[in-house]
Amino acid sequence: DAKTTQPPSMDCAEGRAANLPCNHSTISGNEYVYWYRQIHSQGPQYIIHGLKNNETNEMASLIITEDRKSSTLILPHATLRDTAVYYCISHNQGGNTPLVFGKGTRLSVIA
Protein backbone atom coordinates (compact mmCIF):
# COMPACT_ATOMS: atom_id res chain seq x y z
CA ASP A 1 0.00 0.00 0.00
CA ALA A 2 1.06 3.56 -0.66
CA LYS A 3 2.52 5.34 2.35
CA THR A 4 1.39 8.77 1.21
CA THR A 5 -1.97 10.53 1.25
CA GLN A 6 -3.07 13.02 -1.37
CA PRO A 7 -6.36 14.76 -2.14
CA PRO A 8 -8.10 12.98 -5.01
CA SER A 9 -8.57 16.10 -7.11
CA MET A 10 -7.77 19.80 -7.34
CA ASP A 11 -8.50 22.64 -9.73
CA CYS A 12 -6.19 25.49 -10.59
CA ALA A 13 -6.66 28.53 -12.80
CA GLU A 14 -4.30 28.82 -15.71
CA GLY A 15 -1.37 31.08 -14.90
CA ARG A 16 -1.75 30.68 -11.17
CA ALA A 17 0.44 28.60 -8.89
CA ALA A 18 -0.72 25.05 -8.28
CA ASN A 19 0.08 23.79 -4.79
CA LEU A 20 -0.32 20.05 -4.42
CA PRO A 21 -0.12 18.70 -0.87
CA CYS A 22 1.07 15.29 0.24
CA ASN A 23 1.03 13.69 3.65
CA HIS A 24 3.74 11.15 4.48
CA SER A 25 3.60 11.04 8.25
CA THR A 26 5.24 7.60 8.49
CA ILE A 27 8.20 8.40 6.26
CA SER A 28 11.48 6.96 7.52
CA GLY A 29 14.74 8.82 7.74
CA ASN A 30 16.27 7.37 4.61
CA GLU A 31 13.21 7.76 2.40
CA TYR A 32 13.02 10.49 -0.19
CA VAL A 33 9.87 12.20 -1.39
CA TYR A 34 9.39 11.75 -5.13
CA TRP A 35 6.85 13.39 -7.40
CA TYR A 36 5.74 12.07 -10.75
CA ARG A 37 2.90 13.07 -12.99
CA GLN A 38 0.98 11.16 -15.60
CA ILE A 39 -0.79 12.82 -18.44
CA HIS A 40 -3.65 10.73 -19.78
CA SER A 41 -2.47 7.35 -21.11
CA GLN A 42 1.20 8.32 -21.14
CA GLY A 43 3.97 6.99 -18.93
CA PRO A 44 4.60 8.74 -15.60
CA GLN A 45 6.97 11.68 -15.88
CA TYR A 46 9.53 12.36 -13.15
CA ILE A 47 9.20 15.85 -11.71
CA ILE A 48 11.37 16.27 -8.65
CA HIS A 49 12.51 14.61 -5.45
CA GLY A 50 13.99 15.62 -2.12
CA LEU A 51 15.04 14.34 1.29
CA LYS A 52 14.65 17.23 3.71
CA ASN A 53 15.72 20.39 1.98
CA ASN A 54 13.48 22.29 -0.38
CA GLU A 55 14.25 21.62 -4.01
CA THR A 56 13.61 23.50 -7.22
CA ASN A 57 14.11 22.62 -10.84
CA GLU A 58 12.81 23.84 -14.17
CA MET A 59 9.49 22.10 -13.68
CA ALA A 60 8.53 22.68 -10.07
CA SER A 61 9.48 23.39 -6.46
CA LEU A 62 9.24 20.92 -3.62
CA ILE A 63 8.70 22.18 -0.11
CA ILE A 64 9.21 19.61 2.67
CA THR A 65 8.20 20.42 6.22
CA GLU A 66 10.86 20.37 8.87
CA ASP A 67 9.43 17.22 10.49
CA ARG A 68 9.25 15.64 7.00
CA LYS A 69 5.69 14.50 7.57
CA SER A 70 4.29 16.41 4.65
CA SER A 71 5.33 18.20 1.51
CA THR A 72 3.95 20.46 -1.19
CA LEU A 73 4.68 20.40 -4.89
CA ILE A 74 4.43 23.83 -6.45
CA LEU A 75 3.92 24.48 -10.13
CA PRO A 76 4.56 28.22 -10.23
CA HIS A 77 2.54 29.13 -13.31
CA ALA A 78 0.19 26.31 -14.23
CA THR A 79 -0.73 25.82 -17.88
CA LEU A 80 -3.36 23.63 -19.49
CA ARG A 81 -0.61 21.13 -20.30
CA ASP A 82 -0.05 20.61 -16.57
CA THR A 83 -3.42 18.86 -16.32
CA ALA A 84 -2.48 15.38 -15.12
CA VAL A 85 -2.51 12.97 -12.20
CA TYR A 86 0.27 13.84 -9.76
CA TYR A 87 1.78 11.12 -7.60
CA CYS A 88 3.69 11.69 -4.38
CA ILE A 89 5.82 8.69 -3.37
CA SER A 90 8.11 8.03 -0.44
CA HIS A 91 10.98 5.92 -1.67
CA ASN A 92 14.10 4.46 -0.13
CA GLN A 93 16.95 5.39 -2.45
CA GLY A 94 19.49 2.65 -2.71
CA GLY A 95 17.17 0.17 -1.08
CA ASN A 96 16.40 -1.61 -4.34
CA THR A 97 12.73 -1.23 -3.63
CA PRO A 98 10.07 -0.43 -6.21
CA LEU A 99 8.07 2.75 -6.41
CA VAL A 100 4.71 2.30 -4.70
CA PHE A 101 2.08 4.45 -6.39
CA GLY A 102 -1.10 5.56 -4.67
CA LYS A 103 -4.07 7.07 -6.44
CA GLY A 104 -2.49 10.51 -6.76
CA THR A 105 -4.15 13.89 -7.20
CA ARG A 106 -5.94 14.69 -10.43
CA LEU A 107 -5.04 18.32 -11.17
CA SER A 108 -7.27 20.15 -13.62
CA VAL A 109 -5.94 23.44 -14.92
CA ILE A 110 -8.79 25.61 -16.05
CA ALA A 111 -8.56 28.39 -18.63
Added chain:
Amino acid sequence: KAGVTQTPRYLIKTRGQQVTLSCSPISGHRSVSWYQQTPGQGLQFLFEYFSETQRNKGNFPGRFSGRQFSNSRSEMNVSTLELRDSALYLCASSGGGRNTDTQYFGPGTRLTVL
Protein backbone atom coordinates in the same frame (compact mmCIF):
# COMPACT_ATOMS: atom_id res chain seq x y z
CA LYS B 1 19.80 11.28 -24.47
CA ALA B 2 16.97 9.26 -25.90
CA GLY B 3 14.32 8.27 -23.41
CA VAL B 4 12.97 4.86 -22.54
CA THR B 5 11.37 3.21 -25.54
CA GLN B 6 8.79 0.45 -25.51
CA THR B 7 7.54 -1.70 -28.35
CA PRO B 8 4.96 -2.31 -29.49
CA ARG B 9 2.85 0.62 -28.36
CA TYR B 10 -0.44 -1.18 -28.87
CA LEU B 11 -1.27 -4.85 -28.96
CA ILE B 12 -4.44 -6.88 -29.25
CA LYS B 13 -4.43 -10.54 -28.27
CA THR B 14 -7.01 -13.18 -27.48
CA ARG B 15 -7.39 -15.22 -24.32
CA GLY B 16 -4.93 -18.06 -24.00
CA GLN B 17 -2.29 -16.50 -26.23
CA GLN B 18 1.06 -15.27 -25.01
CA VAL B 19 2.70 -11.92 -25.53
CA THR B 20 6.19 -10.44 -25.34
CA LEU B 21 6.80 -6.76 -24.68
CA SER B 22 10.11 -5.02 -25.15
CA CYS B 23 11.79 -2.15 -23.34
CA SER B 24 14.98 -0.29 -24.21
CA PRO B 25 16.30 1.73 -21.27
CA ILE B 26 18.04 5.07 -21.34
CA SER B 27 21.63 4.62 -22.45
CA GLY B 28 23.81 3.81 -19.45
CA HIS B 29 20.95 2.72 -17.22
CA ARG B 30 21.32 -0.78 -15.86
CA SER B 31 18.06 -1.24 -13.98
CA VAL B 32 14.75 -1.88 -15.69
CA SER B 33 11.47 -2.13 -13.81
CA TRP B 34 8.09 -3.16 -15.14
CA TYR B 35 4.71 -1.96 -13.91
CA GLN B 36 1.13 -2.79 -14.79
CA GLN B 37 -1.52 -0.08 -14.77
CA THR B 38 -5.24 -0.81 -14.76
CA PRO B 39 -8.18 1.44 -13.87
CA GLY B 40 -9.10 -0.74 -10.92
CA GLN B 41 -5.70 -1.48 -9.39
CA GLY B 42 -3.69 1.54 -10.46
CA LEU B 43 0.05 1.26 -11.00
CA GLN B 44 1.47 -1.99 -9.65
CA PHE B 45 5.04 -3.21 -9.65
CA LEU B 46 5.77 -6.40 -11.60
CA PHE B 47 9.54 -6.93 -11.38
CA GLU B 48 12.92 -5.31 -11.65
CA TYR B 49 16.04 -6.45 -13.44
CA PHE B 50 19.57 -5.28 -12.83
CA SER B 51 22.59 -6.60 -14.67
CA GLU B 52 20.53 -9.42 -16.20
CA THR B 53 19.29 -10.62 -12.79
CA GLN B 54 15.84 -10.25 -11.33
CA ARG B 55 16.40 -8.16 -8.23
CA ASN B 56 12.84 -7.61 -7.09
CA LYS B 57 9.46 -9.13 -7.79
CA GLY B 58 5.91 -7.98 -7.19
CA ASN B 59 2.87 -10.03 -6.35
CA PHE B 60 1.90 -11.35 -9.77
CA PRO B 61 1.30 -14.94 -10.92
CA GLY B 62 4.01 -16.96 -12.60
CA ARG B 63 2.42 -16.29 -16.00
CA PHE B 64 4.27 -12.99 -15.85
CA SER B 65 7.97 -13.31 -16.47
CA GLY B 66 10.81 -11.19 -17.71
CA ARG B 67 14.43 -11.10 -18.62
CA GLN B 68 17.20 -8.63 -19.25
CA PHE B 69 19.92 -8.82 -21.84
CA SER B 70 23.55 -7.82 -21.57
CA ASN B 71 22.81 -4.47 -23.23
CA SER B 72 20.22 -3.80 -20.48
CA ARG B 73 17.28 -4.15 -22.83
CA SER B 74 14.45 -6.04 -21.19
CA GLU B 75 11.49 -8.11 -22.24
CA MET B 76 8.47 -9.22 -20.32
CA ASN B 77 6.30 -12.14 -21.26
CA VAL B 78 2.76 -12.99 -20.29
CA SER B 79 1.61 -16.49 -21.04
CA THR B 80 -1.93 -17.83 -21.20
CA LEU B 81 -3.46 -14.39 -21.40
CA GLU B 82 -6.59 -13.62 -19.42
CA LEU B 83 -9.06 -10.80 -19.95
CA ARG B 84 -7.87 -9.13 -16.75
CA ASP B 85 -4.37 -8.80 -18.21
CA SER B 86 -5.66 -5.95 -20.36
CA ALA B 87 -3.64 -3.01 -19.12
CA LEU B 88 -1.00 -0.41 -19.81
CA TYR B 89 2.41 -2.00 -19.25
CA LEU B 90 5.07 0.48 -18.29
CA CYS B 91 8.80 0.10 -18.22
CA ALA B 92 11.11 2.36 -16.23
CA SER B 93 14.88 2.56 -16.20
CA SER B 94 17.32 3.94 -13.68
CA GLY B 95 20.95 3.76 -12.74
CA GLY B 96 22.74 6.43 -14.65
CA GLY B 97 24.13 9.82 -13.73
CA ARG B 98 23.69 11.79 -10.53
CA ASN B 99 20.24 10.58 -9.62
CA THR B 100 21.01 6.91 -9.91
CA ASP B 101 17.77 5.75 -8.31
CA THR B 102 15.38 8.02 -10.16
CA GLN B 103 13.19 5.95 -12.46
CA TYR B 104 12.30 7.27 -15.90
CA PHE B 105 9.29 5.76 -17.58
CA GLY B 106 8.60 4.86 -21.16
CA PRO B 107 5.33 5.57 -22.96
CA GLY B 108 3.95 2.13 -22.21
CA THR B 109 2.43 -0.71 -24.20
CA ARG B 110 -1.34 -0.84 -24.24
CA LEU B 111 -2.38 -4.52 -24.23
CA THR B 112 -5.97 -5.48 -24.96
CA VAL B 113 -7.02 -9.08 -24.41
CA LEU B 114 -10.22 -10.16 -26.15
